[in-house]
Amino acid sequence: MLNVSNLNRIKTQMKDQTLIAVTKYVGDQEVKDLINEGILDLGENRADVFLEKYLRFKDVSIRWHFIGHLQSNKVKKVINHIDYLHSLDRMSLVDAIEKYRNEPLKCLIEVNISQESSKHGMNPENVIEFYQKVKKYDKINVIGLMGMASDTEDRNQIRQQFEILCKLRDQIREIDDIDLKLSMGMSNDYLIAIEMNATYLRLGSILFKEDN
Numbered sequence: 001m002l003n004v005s006n007l008n009r010i011k012t013q014m015k016d017q018t019l020i021a022v023t024k025y026v027g028d029q030e031v032k033d034l035i036n037e038g039i040l041d042l043g044e045n046r047a048d049v050f051l052e053k054y055l056r057f058k059d060v061s062i063r064w065h066f067i068g069h070l071q072s073n074k075v076k077k078v079i080n081h082i083d084y085l086h087s088l089d090r091m092s093l094v095d096a097i098e099k100y101r102n103e104p105l106k107c108l109i110e111v112n113i114s115q116e117s118s119k120h121g122m123n124p125e126n127v128i129e130f131y132q133k134v135k136k137y138d139k140i141n142v143i144g145l146m147g148m149a150s151d152t153e154d155r156n157q158i159r160q161q162f163e164i165l166c167k168l169r170d171q172i173r174e175i176d177d178i179d180l181k182l183s184m185g186m187s188n189d190y191l192i193a194i195e196m197n198a199t200y201l202r203l204g205s206i207l208f209k210e211d212n
Contacts, residue, residue, distance in 0.1 A: 002033035006206055010190070014201070017185075017194060020065050022204030024049060028056060030208060035060060043067040043086075043202055047074040054081050067146070067183075067202055069120045072096045079105065086110065086146040086183050086200075089122050094134050101139040108183050109134075111168065113147035113161040121147065127168050132175070144181030144199060145169055149189055158189050162196050 010019065020043040021034050031053065034042065040061060044050035045068020054064060065084040075096035079085075088094065088107040097105060109131060112121035122130060127145070134140045147165045149158040162184050169180045185193025187206035194201070 001208065001210075002030050002037070003206075003208060003210065004033075004037065006209070007037060007039070010201075010203065010206070013191065013194060015194060015197070017198055018200050020067070020183075020200050020202045021207055022067065022202055023053065024068075025204065026208055028053075031057060034207075035062070041065060041200075043204075045069070047071070047078050050078055051081070054078075065200075065202075076100045084108070084143075086202075087120065088134070088140070088142070089120055091130075091133070094137060094140060098137050098139045104139055104141040106141050106143045107134075108144040108146040108181065109142060111145055111147045111165060113164045114150040116150065119148060124164050124168060128171060128175070131172055135176075142180070144183055146183035146200075148186065149184070149192075151188065155189075155192060158192050159196065162193060162198075166196060 018041055020041045021039050022043040023031055024045055041063045043065040063083045065086055066082045067086040069087055070093060072092050079097055079101045084106045086108045087110045089110040109127060110121040111124055111127055112119050131142060135142055145165045145168055149161040165182050165184055169182060172180055181199035183200040184198045185201040187203050190201045190203060
């Protein structure tokens with residue numbers, strides 16, 4: 001169930017951030033509770049589960065954020081039902097979006113800031129070149145960068161990884177004079193992301209766990 005006290009505490013901690021409630025492990029009642037609390041930015045990371053939820057809540061003005069790895073063969077099914085894609089990470093996905101999307105899609109380039117082989121995302125060294133390629137596509141509107149820090153208690157390590165996104169944002173700003181948004185911060189490290197002026201926080205378990 002939705003932990004309203006946690007949600008309210010997080011709201012007071014945020015500055016100008018947008019809270020994206022990650023709903024992959026919760027059911028329809030929790031989604032309804034979020035909507036009733038005014039949370040309309042929802043995140044999903046599995047195409048099939050997203051489609052089921054989208055159809056059940058298609059009459060609600062939800063802003064759907066697809067935050068997981070999107071397989072190219074699933075693009076056609078989901079791409080015209082999402083408002084944001086946080087996981088743009090390869091040219092084959094760009095080409096599939098260009099083929100199937102009806103109108104420009106707000107995209108964030110996913111960067112593997114932890115350099116862990118188990119995580120998706122681009123090598124930071126390749127992001128600038130990738131950005132310069134994809135910004136020329138009609139259906140791709142790059143609005144930001146997304147990253148997932150290591151699952152660690154080492155707060156300095158998390159800060160250093162988030163700083164990779166900040167530096168890439170600054171480099172792109174020098175190229176195009178645009179201020180990209182930053183999607184960083186999850187249930188275990190969102191306070192650090194707030195300190196570092198993240199735009200989007202992707203929060204799941206902290207919104208639904210019971211108080212001890």
